[in-house]
Amino acid sequence: MSQSIFKNIWLPYTQMQTCNTPIIVEQTQGSRIILKDGTELIDGIASWWTACHGYNHPYIADQVKSQLEKMPHIMFGGIVHEPALMLAEKLSNLLPGSLNKVFFTESGSVSVEVAMKMAIQFWLNHNQLNKTKILSFYGGYHGDTLATMAVCDPDEGMHSLFKEVLPKQYISALPSTLELQKYFVNFLEHHHHEIAAILVEPLVQGAGGMLFHEPEVLSFLRKQADHYDILLIFDEIFTGLGRTGSLFACNQAEIIPDIITLSKALSGGTMPLAATIAQDHVYNGFLSDQDTHALMHGPTFMANPLACACGNASLDLFNNYDWFGNVRSIESQLQQELAPCQQLDQVKNVRVKGAIGVVELYKITNINLLKQQFLAQHVWIRPFRNIIYLTPAFTISSSELSHLTQTIYKVLAG
Ligand SMILES: *Cc1c(COP(=O)(O)O)cnc(C)c1O
Secondary structure, three states: OOOOHHHOOOOOOOOOOOOOOOOOEEEEEEOEEEEOOOOEEEEOOHHHHOOOOOEOOHHHHHHHHHHHHHOOOOOOOOOOOHHHHHHHHHHHHHOOOOEEEEEEEOOHHHHHHHHHHHHHHHHHHOOOOOOOEEEEEOOOOOOOOHHHHOOOOOOOOOOHHHHHHOOOOEEEOOOOOHHHHHHHHHHHHHHHHHEEEEEEOOOEEOOOOOEEOOHHHHHHHHHHHHHOOOEEEEEOOOOOOOOOOOOOHHHHHOOOOOEEEEOHHHHOOOOOOEEEEEEHHHHHOOOOOOHHHOOOOOOOOOOOHHHHHHHHHHHHHHHHOOHHHHHHHHHHHHHHHHHHHHHOOOEEEEEEEOOEEEEEEOOOOOHHHHHHHHHHOOEEOOOEOOEEEEOOOOOOOHHHHHHHHHHHHHHHHO
8 A cells, every 4th residue: 555655646745756655544533643553643733723623523523414415515606505604694793893794715825815806906996006916924824826825935945936936025024123113114105005905914923934923013014004005914814713812813913904814723624614704894895886896706616515514513612612711721731841842952942822832943954754753652743844833623632732742842852
């Protein structure tokens, strides 16, 4: 079997010539990944932090089963259905302010593309033909499609190869100090007439390096966006739905973006699902007697009923157990148990926010070896660049979490 694994499969972000043989997974349960040979791994990252309530949650499974019997899929052009209407209503009730208009897609990257198109078309509809650029930030990650690559950190490695073919966007340092704020304002003073939207991952820049910033940075951005007539987009695909310790990161900043994107944990990690949600005033910018003012986007599988059923079930679960208490306990356990890593020579920084634990090294010299060492300890942890991180399910037990943190220490300490 292992000989033939690579016969037809092409893996993501992987040099196929030198990569380790991937493990073959048979089953999942809670925070466990069960391999074909019966080995159980404790999952430290919940499948790129999607499986927030743990794998195979029986409530989500039941809801999917009953939706499967009724209607697994139907096109969304000219047709709506209860699972989508219900999920849109739930989301608008959970989100602050007038974030009320929900546009469904099937992946995070596409939801960001839709947000960018929305922002650009919003200004076009207002006859502002020059506001076509997006301003994003170093350290950011917004997806792998061509348009989203252009708003990711340009030097971060994953996409730098494509630099020359990507549309030119503006990328800035996050205005996290007075000096950077002055620089930022000066930049806007000169370029605001070209900028449709500021795009940022609030509180935590995830896949770009698990970097944290203070909520004040976000209120500063809100203020500048208002002042210079620029829309503010929060990409909460990583931070949304509990991960940072509030339901949404924007709750902690106490400000409301004009557009927000959600995916990852939106379906509880069960089906591909994403949403771009706009405030009423953005939506109203598309209302007119001209068809060309309509939002020109429509993925084939948008608002897939099975995925929406997962989304509805997952949001129900946020009301059915103390996820907030769990995230608080995970946070304090991560703080306590990762702290000893700080004493190790190769460790540059240890940081924790909500259910996110990060051990940043100066350098990881052999990342494949490190991955193998984690596997040998029966944990599923996927370091990238110089980062080892944990984003466990909110339902992980404290002994499972201890095994993860202790393994990181043990492997690093040698
Ligand atoms: C994962 C992620 C994306 C991209 O989502 P995909 O579903 O992989 O396309 C975009 N933005 C952020 C913040 C993410 O974490």
